[in-house]
Amino acid sequence: MAPRGRPRDTQVDERVLRIAAALIFERGYGGLSIDEVAEQAGVAKTTLYRRWPTKDHLAVAVVARLQADDEITDTGDIRADLVDYLEKIAAALNRMRAAGGHRGPSAGTVGELVAAAARHEDIGHLTREQYAKRNTLALALIERARLRGELRADLDAEALFDQLAGALYYRVMITGAPVDRAYAERLVSCALEGNMTCR
Amino acid sequence: MAPRGRPRDTQVDERVLRIAAALIFERGYGGLSIDEVAEQAGVAKTTLYRRWPTKDHLAVAVVARLQADDEITDTGDIRADLVDYLEKIAAALNRMRAAGGHRGPSAGTVGELVAAAARHEDIGHLTREQYAKRNTLALALIERARLRGELRADLDAEALFDQLAGALYYRVMITGAPVDRAYAERLVSCALEGNMTCR
DNA sequence: GCAATTACGAAACATGTGTTGCGTAATCGG
DNA sequence: CCGATTACGCAACACATGTTTCGTAATTGC
Known part of the structure; x- marks a missing residue:
C-alpha cells in the first residue's frame, strides 16, 4: 500500500x-x-x-489554496443568490489583487495565471475544469429560477452568466476599478431588469 | 528642430x-x-x-499595431451599434488569440499583456488610457440612445458596458469559448431585453 | 540483512532577459 | 572643418529559470 x-x-x-x-x-x-x-x-x-x-x-x-470552494446558495430569490455568488467570485479576485506588484490595485497576478494556463496544458485543463464547475453551478441556479417563473422562459443563461462574471474580471484586469458587493448588486440589477424602454 | x-x-x-x-x-x-x-x-x-x-x-x-482604431458607428439603432462595437473588440481579441502558444484557442497573449501592464507602470498607464477612451465612446453612445428614448432613463451605463465587454474578455481568457458576431448579438439581446418575467 | 525504489542535496549547466563598456558612424551647430 | 551629441554594433556581464548529474539517505518487499 x-x-x-x-x-x-x-x-x-x-x-x-x-x-x-x-x-x-x-x-x-x-x-x-x-x-x-x-x-x-x-x-x-x-x-x-x-x-x-x-x-x-x-x-x-x-x-x-486561498480560493474558497465556491458553494452556491439557493434561497429562491434569484437576485439575492446571484449577488451572493458574484460577491464570492469578487472576494477571490480581490484576495489575489492584494498580491499586486509595485502598484496597489494591480491585477498582475490574475493575468499571470491566465498566461500560465495558456503556457502549460495541464494547468489550463485544471483551471478550465474549475471554471466549468462554477459555470455549471450558476447555470443550474439560473435554470431553477427560470423553471419556477422568476426569470424569462426564453433567456440565454450562458450569455447572462458570462456577462455577470465577465464584468468582474474585466474590472479587475482591464479597467482596474473596484469590485465589491455594491457593484455586484448593480450588475445583477442591470442584467435582470434590462435596459430597453419598450416594456 | x-x-x-x-x-x-x-x-x-x-x-x-x-x-x-x-x-x-x-x-x-x-x-x-x-x-x-x-x-x-x-x-x-x-x-x-x-x-x-x-x-x-x-x-x-x-x-x-494590429489593433484597428476602434471607431464607433452611431446609426440610431442602439442594438445594431452595440453589436458592431462588440464585434470590433472581439475581432481585436481574436487576432491576438491566433497568436496562441501550443494550443489553438489560447488566450495566453491577452493574459501576458495584462500582466505586462501590471509589471510596468508606463504600460499600465498607456493601456488604461486606451480602455478609458473606448469606455468613453461606448458610454456616450449609450447616453445618446438613452436621451432619444431608446433605452431606460435610469439605466446604469457603466455596468451595462462592463458586462458586454467583460463577457468577451471572460470568454477569451477564462472559458476559451469562441467570440464572434453571433455571440455579440446574443450578449446585446440578453443585456437589452432583461431576464425577469415580471414585465 | 539485502536489493530495489524513491527522496534529497549539492553542483554544474543551458537559455533568455536586461545592462554595461567601448569603439565607430552619422548628423548638427558653430 | 570641429566639437558635441546621438545611434549603432560587438562583447561581456549579472541574474533568474529550469534541467541534469551524481552521491547519499530512507523505506519497502523479500
Whole structure:
C-alpha cells in the first residue's frame, strides 16, 4: 500500500506553499523566486521541482489554496443568490489583487495565471475544469429560477452568466476599478431588469 | 528642430515590429526572443533596447499595431451599434488569440499583456488610457440612445458596458469559448431585453 | 540483512532577459 | 572643418529559470 521508496517529507509542501504565498503577496508574481523559496524553506531546488515542475505550477497551487470552494446558495430569490455568488467570485479576485506588484490595485497576478494556463496544458485543463464547475453551478441556479417563473422562459443563461462574471474580471484586469458587493448588486440589477424602454 | 546627434534608422522600427509580430503569432508570447528578433532584423540588441526598454514594451507595441482604431458607428439603432462595437473588440481579441502558444484557442497573449501592464507602470498607464477612451465612446453612445428614448432613463451605463465587454474578455481568457458576431448579438439581446418575467 | 525504489542535496549547466563598456558612424551647430 | 551629441554594433556581464548529474539517505518487499 505504501509507496516503495523513501517517502516524501510532507512538511515540505506546507512550508513551501506558505513561503511562496508570502512572497507572491508581498512582491507579486515576478517577486516569487524559486531559489529564494528553496532557501527560505531550507530545501534544495530539486525537491521543489519534484513537486511542482515549474514556477507556474507552484504559483497555481498557492492561489488554488486561498480560493474558497465556491458553494452556491439557493434561497429562491434569484437576485439575492446571484449577488451572493458574484460577491464570492469578487472576494477571490480581490484576495489575489492584494498580491499586486509595485502598484496597489494591480491585477498582475490574475493575468499571470491566465498566461500560465495558456503556457502549460495541464494547468489550463485544471483551471478550465474549475471554471466549468462554477459555470455549471450558476447555470443550474439560473435554470431553477427560470423553471419556477422568476426569470424569462426564453433567456440565454450562458450569455447572462458570462456577462455577470465577465464584468468582474474585466474590472479587475482591464479597467482596474473596484469590485465589491455594491457593484455586484448593480450588475445583477442591470442584467435582470434590462435596459430597453419598450416594456 | 532636428535632434542633435545621429538620427535613428527608421527602417529598423518597421522591420523589428514585423519580425516580432511574426514570432508572437507563430510561437506565442514566450516564443518571442529578443536575441532572435535582433538577429533576424540584423541589428544589435542595444538598438532594440534603445527603442523598447523591455520585451513587454516591444510586445505591447506589436499588439497596439494590429489593433484597428476602434471607431464607433452611431446609426440610431442602439442594438445594431452595440453589436458592431462588440464585434470590433472581439475581432481585436481574436487576432491576438491566433497568436496562441501550443494550443489553438489560447488566450495566453491577452493574459501576458495584462500582466505586462501590471509589471510596468508606463504600460499600465498607456493601456488604461486606451480602455478609458473606448469606455468613453461606448458610454456616450449609450447616453445618446438613452436621451432619444431608446433605452431606460435610469439605466446604469457603466455596468451595462462592463458586462458586454467583460463577457468577451471572460470568454477569451477564462472559458476559451469562441467570440464572434453571433455571440455579440446574443450578449446585446440578453443585456437589452432583461431576464425577469415580471414585465 | 539485502536489493530495489524513491527522496534529497549539492553542483554544474543551458537559455533568455536586461545592462554595461567601448569603439565607430552619422548628423548638427558653430 | 570641429566639437558635441546621438545611434549603432560587438562583447561581456549579472541574474533568474529550469534541467541534469551524481552521491547519499530512507523505506519497502523479500
